[in-house]
Amino acid sequence: MLRVENLQKNFNVKILGDKHIPGCHDISFQLKAGQFVSLSGPSGAGKSTILKCIYRTYLPGSGHIWYDSANYGVVDLATVSERILLDIRNREMAYVSQFLNVIPRVSALDLVMEPILTRNGVSYQEARERACHLLQRLQIPEELFEAYPATFSGGEQQRVNIARAVSWKPRLLLLDEPTASLDVKSIDRVLELLTELRQQGTTMVGIFHDPEIMKKTASHIYPLQ
Ligand SMILES: Nc1ncnc2c1ncn2[C@@H]1O[C@H](COP(=O)(O)OP(=O)(O)OP(=O)(O)O)[C@@H](O)[C@H]1O
Ligand SMILES: [Mg+2]
Numbered sequence: 324m325l326r327v328e329n330l331q332k333n334f335n336v337k338i339l340g341d342k343h344i345p346g347c348h349d350i351s352f353q354l355k356a357g358q359f360v361s362l363s364g365p366s367g368a369g370k371s372t373i374l375k376c377i378y379r380t381y382l383p384g385s386g387h388i389w390y391d392s393a394n395y396g397v398v399d400l401a402t403v404s405e406r407i408l409l410d411i412r413n414r415e416m417a418y419v420s421q422f423l424n425v426i427p428r429v430s431a432l433d434l435v436m437e438p439i440l441t442r443n444g445v446s447y448q449e450a451r452e453r454a455c456h457l458l459q460r461l462q463i464p465e466e467l468f469e470a471y472p473a474t475f476s477g478g479e480q481q482r483v484n485i486a487r488a489v490s491w492k493p494r495l496l497l498l499d500e501p502t503a504s505l506d507v508k509s510i511d512r513v514l515e516l517l518t519e520l521r522q523q524g525t526t527m528v529g530i531f532h533d534p535e536i537m538k539k540t541a542s543h544i545y546p547l548q
Pocket of ligand 2: 370
């Protein structure tokens with residue numbers, strides 16, 4: 324489903340006089356459909372950089388990211404056209420960053436409903452029910468459903484973020500420390516959701532600081548130096 328081959332990314336930082344900062348170096352790993360690879364390694368090793376290269380928030384410097392797309396067959400996410408990349412993001416691939424990119428004046432419920440409505444082609448009523456169910460499972464208090472997440476706590480924002488990414492059952496899910504600001508009970512709820520999603524066929528690449536969580540969720544671990 325996904326094969327990362329000799330991926331490398333360096334940053335040239337202009338304000339440091341074009342200083343050359345290594346992001347990630349010679350990264351190779353692969354996943355079959357339904358597998359869950361967790362990237363592990365010390366802070367600064369390049370874990371987030373790898374995820375951002377797969378989602379192409381960062382343009383890879385060299386190497387390949389072969390992805391077997393449902394709609395386009397095998398494509399190299401490192402070089403595929405913007406048009407195809409955006410379509411793959413829309414229909415197949417979701418990315419959970421550590422913090423919610425808060426969209427002003429959109430309620431938590433609407434944030435979670437929106438991808439279900441646009442991607443799964445279900446009725447408004449069904450999308451609403453699915454979104455409510457997810458938010459309940461992630462223990463977002465019901466009085467917050469219609470509120471704007473800009474004012475939510477870090478942990479609440481993170482759970483809305485996860486709900487939005489998993490609500491439409493993407494084919495490939497990228498998770499950058501999705502449980503970093505959560506308490507033990509919320510973490511368990513998130514892990515349950517991720518396990519269910521995997522059983523339904525979603526392939527995942529994730530980063531978890533806590534080795535216990537990593538062992539519980541991942542089918543494979545890719546260590547970085
Ligand atoms: N946009 C950027 N511009 C310049 N340097 C960057 C940029 N993004 C990442 N880096 C550098 O790349 C290296 C890897 O960063 P990255 O965020 O991938 O690490 P990480 O393994 O995710 O660390 P952490 O566990 O702390 O999140 C770091 O030295 C970082 O400073
Ligand atoms: Mg990181």
